[in-house]
Amino acid sequence: MPEDALERVSRHLAAQRAEGLAGLREFLGIPSVSALSAHQGDLRRAAGWLAARLTGAGLEHAAVLETGGHPAVYADWLHAPGRPTALVYGHYDVQPADPLELWTSPPFAAVERGGRLYARGAADDKGQVWMHLLAAEALLRTGGGLPLNLKFIIEGEEEIGSTHLPAFVEAQREPLAADVVVISDSGFYAPGLPAISYGLRGLCGLELTVRGPERDLHSGEYGGAVQNPAHALAELVAGLHDGQGRVAVPGFYDGVREPEAQERAALARLPFDEAAWCREAGVPEGFGEPGYSTLERCRLRPTVEVNGLWSGFLGEGSKTIVPAQAHAKLTCRLVPDQDPAQVLAAVRADLVRRCPPGVRAEITLREGSPATLVAPDSAYIRAAARALRRVFGVEPAFTRMGGSIGVVPAFTAVLGAPVVLMGFGLPQDHIHSPDESLDLGNYDGGQRAIAAYWLELGGQAGA
Amino acid sequence: MPEDALERVSRHLAAQRAEGLAGLREFLGIPSVSALSAHQGDLRRAAGWLAARLTGAGLEHAAVLETGGHPAVYADWLHAPGRPTALVYGHYDVQPADPLELWTSPPFAAVERGGRLYARGAADDKGQVWMHLLAAEALLRTGGGLPLNLKFIIEGEEEIGSTHLPAFVEAQREPLAADVVVISDSGFYAPGLPAISYGLRGLCGLELTVRGPERDLHSGEYGGAVQNPAHALAELVAGLHDGQGRVAVPGFYDGVREPEAQERAALARLPFDEAAWCREAGVPEGFGEPGYSTLERCRLRPTVEVNGLWSGFLGEGSKTIVPAQAHAKLTCRLVPDQDPAQVLAAVRADLVRRCPPGVRAEITLREGSPATLVAPDSAYIRAAARALRRVFGVEPAFTRMGGSIGVVPAFTAVLGAPVVLMGFGLPQDHIHSPDESLDLGNYDGGQRAIAAYWLELGGQAGA
Numbered sequence: 001m002p003e004d005a006l007e008r009v010s011r012h013l014a015a016q017r018a019e020g021l022a023g024l025r026e027f028l029g030i031p032s033v034s035a036l037s038a039h040q041g042d043l044r045r046a047a048g049w050l051a052a053r054l055t056g057a058g059l060e061h062a063a064v065l066e067t068g069g070h071p072a073v074y075a076d077w078l079h080a081p082g083r084p085t086a087l088v089y090g091h092y093d094v095q096p097a098d099p100l101e102l103w104t105s106p107p108f109a110a111v112e113r114g115g116r117l118y119a120r121g122a123a124d125d126k127g128q129v130w131m132h133l134l135a136a137e138a139l140l141r142t143g144g145g146l147p148l149n150l151k152f153i154i155e156g157e158e159e160i161g162s163t164h165l166p167a168f169v170e171a172q173r174e175p176l177a178a179d180v181v182v183i184s185d186s187g188f189y190a191p192g193l194p195a196i197s198y199g200l201r202g203l204c205g206l207e208l209t210v211r212g213p214e215r216d217l218h219s220g221e222y223g224g225a226v227q228n229p230a231h232a233l234a235e236l237v238a239g240l241h242d243g244q245g246r247v248a249v250p251g252f253y254d255g256v257r258e259p260e261a262q263e264r265a266a267l268a269r270l271p272f273d274e275a276a277w278c279r280e281a282g283v284p285e286g287f288g289e290p291g292y293s294t295l296e297r298c299r300l301r302p303t304v305e306v307n308g309l310w311s312g313f314l315g316e317g318s319k320t321i322v323p324a325q326a327h328a329k330l331t332c333r334l335v336p337d338q339d340p341a342q343v344l345a346a347v348r349a350d351l352v353r354r355c356p357p358g359v360r361a362e363i364t365l366r367e368g369s370p371a372t373l374v375a376p377d378s379a380y381i382r383a384a385a386r387a388l389r390r391v392f393g394v395e396p397a398f399t400r401m402g403g404s405i406g407v408v409p410a411f412t413a414v415l416g417a418p419v420v421l422m423g424f425g426l427p428q429d430h431i432h433s434p435d436e437s438l439d440l441g442n443y444d445g446g447q448r449a450i451a452a453y454w455l456e457l458g459g460q461a462g463a
Numbered sequence: 464m465p466e467d468a469l470e471r472v473s474r475h476l477a478a479q480r481a482e483g484l485a486g487l488r489e490f491l492g493i494p495s496v497s498a499l500s501a502h503q504g505d506l507r508r509a510a511g512w513l514a515a516r517l518t519g520a521g522l523e524h525a526a527v528l529e530t531g532g533h534p535a536v537y538a539d540w541l542h543a544p545g546r547p548t549a550l551v552y553g554h555y556d557v558q559p560a561d562p563l564e565l566w567t568s569p570p571f572a573a574v575e576r577g578g579r580l581y582a583r584g585a586a587d588d589k590g591q592v593w594m595h596l597l598a599a600e601a602l603l604r605t606g607g608g609l610p611l612n613l614k615f616i617i618e619g620e621e622e623i624g625s626t627h628l629p630a631f632v633e634a635q636r637e638p639l640a641a642d643v644v645v646i647s648d649s650g651f652y653a654p655g656l657p658a659i660s661y662g663l664r665g666l667c668g669l670e671l672t673v674r675g676p677e678r679d680l681h682s683g684e685y686g687g688a689v690q691n692p693a694h695a696l697a698e699l700v701a702g703l704h705d706g707q708g709r710v711a712v713p714g715f716y717d718g719v720r721e722p723e724a725q726e727r728a729a730l731a732r733l734p735f736d737e738a739a740w741c742r743e744a745g746v747p748e749g750f751g752e753p754g755y756s757t758l759e760r761c762r763l764r765p766t767v768e769v770n771g772l773w774s775g776f777l778g779e780g781s782k783t784i785v786p787a788q789a790h791a792k793l794t795c796r797l798v799p800d801q802d803p804a805q806v807l808a809a810v811r812a813d814l815v816r817r818c819p820p821g822v823r824a825e826i827t828l829r830e831g832s833p834a835t836l837v838a839p840d841s842a843y844i845r846a847a848a849r850a851l852r853r854v855f856g857v858e859p860a861f862t863r864m865g866g867s868i869g870v871v872p873a874f875t876a877v878l879g880a881p882v883v884l885m886g887f888g889l890p891q892d893h894i895h896s897p898d899e900s901l902d903l904g905n906y907d908g909g910q911r912a913i914a915a916y917w918l919e920l921g922g923q924a925g926a
Contacts, residue, residue: 035780096782102678160780201683205781214745215565218895220664220866223768223796225760227708227750230769230791234700241694243819245687282677282787287690287821297688305686306693307784312771313792317498317623318668318829319559320794320867321770321895324745328693329776331783333686356706358750366781403683432681432784 006390008142009451013134013444020447021117023053024130027092028110028119034070034093034160043070043156046092050129050154051075057137059152065172067164070156074175077136078149083458085149087178087417089407090129090185091158094121095432102434115440122438124431128184128424129154131443135450147458151178155407158185161203161368162406169410180380180418180457181411184450187425188442189270189397194388194449197421198376199400200408201302202334204344204368208236208351209327212359216312216321223322227358230311233326236351236361240304240330245288247304251346257336259300263400267295270397280427298402303333304347333404336371369406374419380457384422387452391445422453469853471605472914476597476907483910484580486516487593490555491573491582497533497556497623506533506619509555513592513617514538520600522615528635530627533619537638540599541612546921548612550641550880552870553592553648554621557584558895565897578903585901587894591647591887592617594906598913610921614641618870621648624666624831625869632873643843643881643920644874647913650888651905652733652860657851657912660884661839662863663871664765665797667807667831671699671814672790675822679775679784686785690821693774696789699814699824703767703793708751710767714809720799722763726863730758733860743890761865766796767810796867799834832869837882843920847885850915854908885916 013020032046033039047070051062054075062075070093078085097107097120105111110119121127132152139146153176155165169176189195212229213222242248272295278285288297307330312323332343344365355361375381376398388396401421408419424446430436476483495509496502510533514525517538525538533556541548560570560583568574573582584590595615602609616639618628632639652658675692676685705711735758741748751760770793775786795806807828818824837844839861851859864884871882887909893899 035778035782037779096776096778096780098776098778099679159783203683203783212746215893215896215898216562217744218866219766219768219770219794220666220761220796220864221890221894222744222761223865224708224764224766225749225751225757226744226746228768230772231700231704234697234769234772235706237694237697238701243698245690281680281685281689283675283689283821284823285821286688287819288688294688298683298685301687303682303687305682305691305783305785306697306775307682307782308775308777308786309693309697309789310773310777312769313559313561314771314773315498315559315561316500317559318792318794319498319770319895320622320666320768322768323771326772329781331682331781333683356750358746358748360747401683402686403681427684430678431684432782433678435678 005143005455006448006452009138010448012138012142013447020134024127025110027126027130028121029108031108032093032156033096034157035096043093047071047073047156050092054133054152057133058140059136067168069164072156072165072168073154074152076151077146079145080147080149080458083148084179085151086454086457087151087153087176087181088132089181089183089411090132090154091125091156092129092154093156093159094124094126095159099434104435116437117440118435118437120436122436123425123429124436125158125185127438127443128446131424131446132184132450135447135454138447139451139454147455150454151176158406161366165407166410169407169414173414176415178415178417180420181415182420182422183405184423184446185405186401186403186421186423187427187429189399191426193394194392194396195399196381196384196396197401198398199373200371200421201402201404202338202340202369202371203331203404203406204334204340205329205331205366206344206347207327207329207364208233209325209362210236210359211325211362213322213324216324219320219322226322227356228322229326229359230323232356232359233309233311233328235356236354237306237309237328239354244290246290247302249304249347249350252343255338255342256302259296264296267299267399268293270295270399299400300335302335302338305331307331333402334371336373338370340368340370369404369409372408372412378418380418380420383456384420384453387449387456388422390452391449468606468918469911469915472601473911475601475605476910483597487580487590488573490589490593491584492571494571495556495619496559497620498559506556510534510536510619513555517596517615520596521603522599530631532627535619535628535631536617537615539614540609542608543610543612543921546611547642548614549917549920550614550616550639550644551595552644552646552874553595553617554588554619555592555617556619556622557587557589558622562897567898579900580903581898581900583899585899586888586892587899588621588648590901590906591909594887594909595647595913598910601910602914602917610918613917614639621869624829628870629873632870632877636877639878641878641880643883644878645883645885646868647886647909648868649864649866649884649886650890650892652862654889656857657855657859658862659844659847659859660864661861662836663834663884664865664867665801665803665832665834666794666867666869667797667803668792668794668829669807669810670790670792670827671696672788672825673699673822674788674825676785676787679787682783682785689785690819691785692789692822693786695819695822696772696774696791698819699817700769700772700791702817707753709753710765712767712810712813715806718801718805719765722759727759730762730862731756733758733862762863763798765798765801768794770794796865797834799836801833803831803833832867832872835871835875841881843881843883846919847883847916850912850919851885853915854912
């Protein structure tokens with residue numbers, strides 16, 4: 001193993017640290033919020049900026065590619081014949097920043113405080129994409145080349161379900177062909193304990209609109225004699241779960257593959273402090289499906305969650321109306337082997353069946369992606385584990401993660417390549433929340449670990 | 464009866480119609496939304512404007528009086544010794560105008576279309592206050608004086624529950640003393656069929672906040688393992704009613720005086736077209752407490768209504784979070800003899816008792832006012848009926864109304880005066896809704912009917 005190569009990379013990264021961070025700050029300064037059409041130009045700007053930076057880092061063929069939605073950024077370096085090819089996937093789009101008033105500093109002006117870099121996208125996922133760019137640059141600058149063939153595909157729609165990417169992957173299967181897909185859009189199990197994820201939950205969603213009166217009605221004139229859409233919505237939402245937190249939608253659990261006993265046992269062996277977890281989440285206690293632990297509930301079990309709801313008058317003071325409409329945004333996290341279309345059909349049928357008289361339910365589906373599992377014992381996973389152990393000094397945890405990366409099933413199905421989920425976030429990062437941040441220790445170590453992984457894969461291929 | 468006096472008034476009103484409407488348009492142009500603190504200055508502006516106009520109409524002692532909240536406007540004319548004194552109550556504040564996008568024309572730029580004047584407050588209640596001003600002015604200009612003593616008290620907090628007015632009435636019981644309180648803040652039973660209301664529902668309310676995690680959480684990382692405040696809110700709201708629309712809060716119906724059989728029979732004899740009522744409300748069908756008709760549900764029965772609710776992400780697209788909080792605004796319409804404080808205590812206790820684990824419920828009460836009933840057979844009511852019959856040519860209906868006027872119980876208790884609710888709105892006015900408007904036929908007739916009523920009361924006193 002070329003030990004001195006990693007040392008050279010580490011010295012280079014340390015020497016260039018300020019420049020690297022300045023680049024990341026610039027990247028984080030572009031408000032590339034994929035969910036909001038007002039930011040469409042910012043998405044294009046972020047993509048163009050990233051393509052230029054990939055070129056600047058020494059990668060080739062950098063291009064902003066149309067997908068039908070927000071574009072994807074491609075770049076490669078393919079001068080290691082006989083060595084494996086890795087495809088790095090990440091995303092340059094970010095979650096909406098609101099509620100803005102809960103941010104300590106502005107979400108799109110990255111600020112360092114207490115060893116962390118605060119900004120929307122710092123951990124999810126611009127920061128991790130940037131670590132890959134810096135690791136590749138460091139290898140190119142210090143070794144005259146990369147120890148393997150590398151391709152980047154960085155998309156702009158991950159936070160809205162990767163709508164267009166599966167078809168794009170299908171259409172671009174030749175240029176994207178790789179021996180392994182590496183994704184850094186996840187995190188450590190805990191501070192100091194890196195993790196390799198071998199599973200992701202799937203994701204699908206729907207919007208429910210309950211329509212009642214054609215206009216808001218005076219609650220004195222009409223109250224008590226018409227169905228209130230807000231009441232109907234509450235009834236529909238409340239009925240999605242039983243009182244214990246189990247999903248009550250008929251058919252929802254059809255197709256769920258129960259986690260194996262050994263998997264549950266492995267999860268139970270991981271260090272876990274329930275009180276600390278509750279403090280970190282800011283909740284008085286955990287709550288969820290009976291018969292499963294907190295870790296199992298958020299990694300191995302499917303959910304239905306309301307992400308937002310609204311009806312009637314939201315302003316200051318009071319307005320005595322029966323609202324005309326009520327709305328809810330729902331998403332489901334899926335586990336193997338649930339089918340997103342079947343789950344959405346079951347939820348829709350349940351809502352339609354339970355819709356009370358006097359109102360009508362309109363439902364818009366957002367098809368998503370199924371859960372994925374990868375074999376935890378492939379050579380690519382073992383090499384990743386060696387790289388992480390080398391840099392962070394501990395054996396990484398192998399777990400399924402609770403989040404979702406919409407394109408992973410397409411990578412598996414279309415490219416036929418194993419997916420390695422090796423991420424550098426921490427539970428403390430507050431991704432999707434106000435004050436998202438990235439631990440700068442993990443940022444530094446992550447760049448070295450990525451370089452170590454490429455060196456592992458290159459050495460392995462040459463063995 | 465001084466028939467020629469009313470004819471003179473009618474001629475004067477017809478001759479001055481354009482000037483009268485121009486004044487009302489000016490009044491409606493002041494966005495005196497009492498619920499929104501940003502409009503505090505507009506409330507003061509509307510009060511000052513009205514006081515000046517009352518003086519201009521020939522009334523005396525016009526003053527903007529402090530109440531502790533938005534001020535009240537007073538004026539009088541007290542030169543009819545030996546004749547009765549009527550106190551006219553109304554309000555110059557209006558409901559919020561949103562959702563603004565549903566207005567055909569801007570809410571604070573009154574526009575005439577198809578025999579109606581469209582603006583927030585056109586019917587509720589600026590238009591009706593203005594009709595009283597014009598009627599008094601016409602009597603003063605055509606007869607050299609009023610046939611009775613008249614006092615105006617026009618407040619600025621009716622739409623927010625008349626918070627400060629009961630204490631103000633208590634403190635000002637001498638200056639406000641009257642033989643009868645006349646309120647035009649209600650409407651006809653139907654087009655062409657005037658009504659005198661002998662009862663009002665009471666009103667009280669509360670705001671419910673369900674607090675869960677300290678921040679919005681990533682639904683992939685935490686979903687399924689923490690209580691979702693939006694789910695908890697839905698459960699709490701859904702449980703306020705049974706599936707049939709009856710309020711399910713223990714103790715809620717305690718104290719409700721069941722309507723008498725003869726009252727129900729009288730209500731059943733009024734012309735009522737259920738299909739037309741549903742069309743007017745814009746609902747596919749009525750819905751409410753079993754065992755009561757549509758008219759009974761909205762006039763004789765108490766309610767709990769959600770006026771607004773919200774949680775989490777309300778924007779375009781999706782944001783995969785477990786929201787930190789969820790909120791609901793609730794009001795109850797009360798009937799005799801429910802006690803607002805007891806009702807609020809019952810609702811609060813029910814919400815607290817049913818609050819699911821993992822979240823906490825915070826409840827803010829908005830104490831309101833109880834329902835009121837006045838005897839439908841007083842001399843003041845009979846005189847009002849004669850005035851309405853004389854102008855509109857039909858016998859008015861005697862009904863309870865479903866709405867609430869917060870200060871009425873204080874008038875009854877403190878001033879000891881009977882309250883006559885004689886209003887000129889129509890069910891088509893869309894009060895509290897977008898496109899509120901006032902029927903200009905009722906506007907013209909209402910001014911004559913008010914003048915006729917003063918002439919009736921003056922003649923009666925002289926008889």
